[in-house]
Amino acid sequence: MKHKLLLLLLVCTISAKINAQPLFNIGLNIGDSAPPLKVKAWVKGKPIQKFEKGKIYVIDFWATWCIPCMALMPHFSKLAHKYQDKATFLSIDIYEKEIIPIAKIKKLVDSMANRMDFTIGIEENKLMTKTWADPSKLEGIPSIFIINDGKIDWIGHPKYADSVLTQILNKTWRPGLALIKRNDQLYLKHLEYVSAAELTAKIDRYKINMAGNTYDRVMISPDSVLLVINEMVRNVPSLKFLPVFVSSTFRSLLQTNPQKAYDFAREVMATHTYYDEPIYLSLVYYIEENSDSLKLPENIYRLGAECCQAWIDSDPYPEFGLTLSSYKRMANLYRHAGDLQKAAEAERKAKDFSLINQKLLNQ
Structure with missing residues (x-):
């Protein structure tokens, strides 16, 4: 009962803050006259x-x-x-x-x-x-x-x-x-701004005055995190693919149901980029974070390797981006998946790319 009350209060608090926000001033935008040069x-x-x-x-x-x-x-x-x-x-x-x-x-x-x-x-x-x-x-x-x-x-x-x-x-x-x-992207960013701080802080450790004037620290389980997120997304569907919600959802699903985590990640990869920036490497981070503490299935590690490749493919300036580190992470993920051949291929690509990158930078 205590946890249900806690979660209900959390959902109501964050949803109220989101819905209470006035329309924000977008300011200078596409279609406006260009200000003077100074x-x-x-x-x-x-x-x-x-x-x-x-x-x-x-x-x-x-x-x-x-x-x-x-x-x-x-x-x-x-x-x-x-x-x-x-x-x-x-x-x-x-x-x-x-x-x-x-x-x-x-x-x-x-x-x-x-x-x-x-x-x-x-x-x-x-x-x-x-x-x-x-x-x-x-x-x-x-x-x-x-x-x-x-x-x-x-x-x-x-x-x-x-x-x-x-x-x-x-x-x-x-x-x-x-x-x-652009307005849609700015609106989503605004939603993230007014919701992310409370979501991330209160999802990890939420304090509530349960008796008297003392605060009772309550650790929220991954299932409870998902309950909070699902309730918030039901009220404000635009939240679903905001980075903090994607990260919290994927991380919690990895801990509770890796197959659902896999399916959710596939949905994210197939349907959404945020601010024109793919969220591939965020998914990789949470796979790596849980690789030692959880017994993740092979398909999760292969998914992470695919995310690395998707990031590489999406980067128009690979010599200045995260391509080299992505190849190295890909190799490690394939090793976790037990695919030593693909791990070796990724390491080879990392080495080749490093040589090419050095030549480009020295030009």
Whole structure:
């Protein structure tokens, strides 16, 4: 009875918080007029004072401390060359540490040579952050804005810019649909924000005043976790595929019913990506986490290996991503599955990829 009361209170508390949230302000978005450029220094290329009517601009936001930003610069340069007669490419340094002098940023840019072969500027007094990044609710940098005739046509990760730009130039891009998709993603992120903290904290150890003024710590079993999640998803179906709910569901099912965990993971892999990012490696993490404490069946380890391969296949920039570590994890998962041949194949691919990766980075 005590546990039922506990779970009922947990469900009601979290559901009430979700449903009580007002519609949040999305801010700067696809279809809006592009804010003005606020640049204190141009350290490479032809300075751009304003967006000209009828032209397309591709803006990359980055910072010197952002390793993924720097890793993707050569690819941004290739795009700039590919579309040099059809669009103007520029990269604006935002979120920069105030103590970094302009000369140091310029020195870094110069050291990159043709790997940063486009116009590069440094924001003025955080104004680009305040008028572009913060209002548009960027997930982080690197991030791309595509401006078409003074309007924002797209906001997203650099790895999708080539495909989007091709559609814009071919007149097949539909910014209205892109806006709907982005708003949906932002809404899901909002739902996760208002529910994840309570779910993760209270699912592990939920305190409730059961008698007097003292708190009774109650450990919630995996079955109880699933009961909470199922009730919440029944009330708000959009929660089902949010990362924290996927992780908690998969982890609990691994501990209670590995076959259901397998089926659920298949559903996740087949039907959903979150924020354009597959959740494959999260599934792998929970398989690895439970590999020593639980006697997992062979098909779970094979599933984990497939997740590694799916991640590798989905990564447009493998030399800068998690491909090498994914091959190594794949090998270990196949070993757990008892498939030594495939484990050896994965190790061979990891070794080959490491050599290729080193050559690419040294170019």
